[in-house]
Amino acid sequence: MHLTAPATRRTAARDTDGMAVASFILGLLGLLVLNLFLGPIAIVLAGVALWRGTARRGRALLGLTLGIADLVVLLAFMQADHTVSWSF
Numbered sequence: 899m900h901l902t903a904p905a906t907r908r909t910a911a912r913d914t915d916g917m918a919v920a921s922f923i924l925g926l927l928g929l930l931v932l933n934l935f936l937g938p939i940a941i942v943l944a945g946v947a948l949w950r951g952t953a954r955r956g957r958a959l960l961g962l963t964l965g966i967a968d969l970v971v972l973l974a975f976m977q978a979d980h981t982v983s984w985s986f
Contacts, residue, residue, distance in 0.1 A: 919961075
């Protein structure tokens with residue numbers, strides 16, 4: 899007995915577009931807080947969205963770029979402070 903309907907092509911496209919937007923938001927948020935966690939999540943979500951052929955390709959690419967920037971910022975602050983965390 900199935901309680902949910904099978905996914906349709908429209909649902910899959912909406913999920914993929916949602917991943918692209920989520921990667922952008924998490925990548926942007928990761929520049930401010932929790933970049934150690936949010937950066938890699940943004941990178942993975944953007945990669946999956948691009949692999950599945952999202953209609954929001956630009957948003958996924960921005961999420962990928964911001965996710966990478968999160969890790970670069972973390973590395974820069976780690977080099978400056980010699981610690982894994984940073985604050986203003």
